[in-house]
Amino acid sequence: MLSNTARFLMASAAASLVALGSAHANAQTCGDISDAALDIVPGGTFVGTGATFFTQAVKDAFGYTSTDIHFLWGSTSPNSAKYYDHVVAGTYFQQITNILDIAPGDVIVVDATATYSGHTMIVREVEAWEGPVKEILPAMNPVFASTRQWAVGIVDSTTSVHGCGSAYPDSRWSGNCTAGTFTAGPGTAFTRLYTDPAGVIQGHSWSVTSGATYYSPTTRPLAVGRVTPCPPIIPPAI
Numbered sequence: 184m185l186s187n188t189a190r191f192l193m194a195s196a197a198a199s200l201v202a203l204g205s206a207h208a209n210a211q212t213c214g215d216i217s218d219a220a221l222d223i224v225p226g227g228t229f230v231g232t233g234a235t236f237f238t239q240a241v242k243d244a245f246g247y248t249s250t251d252i253h254f255l256w257g258s259t260s261p262n263s264a265k266y267y268d269h270v271v272a273g274t275y276f277q278q279i280t281n282i283l284d285i286a287p288g289d290v291i292v293v294d295a296t297a298t299y300s301g302h303t304m305i306v307r308e309v310e311a312w313e314g315p316v317k318e319i320l321p322a323m324n325p326v327f328a329s330t331r332q333w334a335v336g337i338v339d340s341t342t343s344v345h346g347c348g349s350a351y352p353d354s355r356w357s358g359n360c361t362a363g364t365f366t367a368g369p370g371t372a373f374t375r376l377y378t379d380p381a382g383v384i385q386g387h388s389w390s391v392t393s394g395a396t397y398y399s400p401t402t403r404p405l406a407v408g409r410v411t412p413c414p415p416i417i418p419p420a421i
Contacts, residue, residue: 212288213288215244216413217307217308218288220369222243224369224370224371227366227368229340229369230368231340234265234266236305238261240305255274255415256269263300264294264295264301266303267292267301270292275410276408276409278406278408279409281384282331282333282378285315285335285407288305289315289409290303290407291305291374291405293405294405296402304337304339304374305337306337306407307336307338312336315336316335323375323392323393324394330378331380332378333376333377333378334373335374336373337372337373338372342367345372345390347365351373352372354370355372373390374389374391386400387403
């Protein structure tokens with residue numbers, strides 16, 4: 184595990200890249216979060232909610248402790264509602280609003296509502312697409328005028344399947360869609376984002392399946408964020 188001093192030096196170097204306007208370099212460094220999340224998946228050990236999974240991936244990616252997470256986001260284990268607020272507020276996150284700017288390691292957070300606890304997903308690379316997102320053509324139901332639909336490769340921890348089709352599978356589903364089984368825990372899958380014609384994110388659905396429920400910004404607010412700088416600056420222990 185890295186010492187606090189070593190982590191501080193690494194983070195300072197990353198911060199310098201950001202200061203020089205190197206958004207690409209920052210996105211690539213944040214890809215370590217995606218890599219760490221994918222490393223958790225083969226173990227199949229349930230690590231709790233999507234937010235807990237993201238927290239563990241950040242710890243694994245940068246050698247951080249619960250104390251470090253608390254320094255960054257005010258809790259040793261923030262829930263999705265807290266992560267959503269931090270993304271929107273820009274607390275060690277840069278909010279990503281255009282689908283074409285999404286990169287591996289970015290976090291997709293659905294805010295909690297009165298009837299929903301929220302969810303957190305990590306964007307991953309999809310080798311077949313050579314990137315994390317792909318426009319869905321032709322569009323699937325539900326379809327809305329003047330919108331574009333995108334499949335986004337994700338890795339998360341959940342108790343609800345993100346679809347079971349062969350085109351956009353969930354690694355936790357086995358068997359066919361009518362008689363298969365789902366194993367809760369960490370895995371890879373796809374979610375669907377809706378954008379305006381310019382690519383600005385407008386809404387989402389849980390899975391890339393025809394007829395999946397669409398959620399608008401007023402029904403289930405969603406935000407995409409990138410840890411910034413990447414890795415974040417943690418002051419060395421005195």
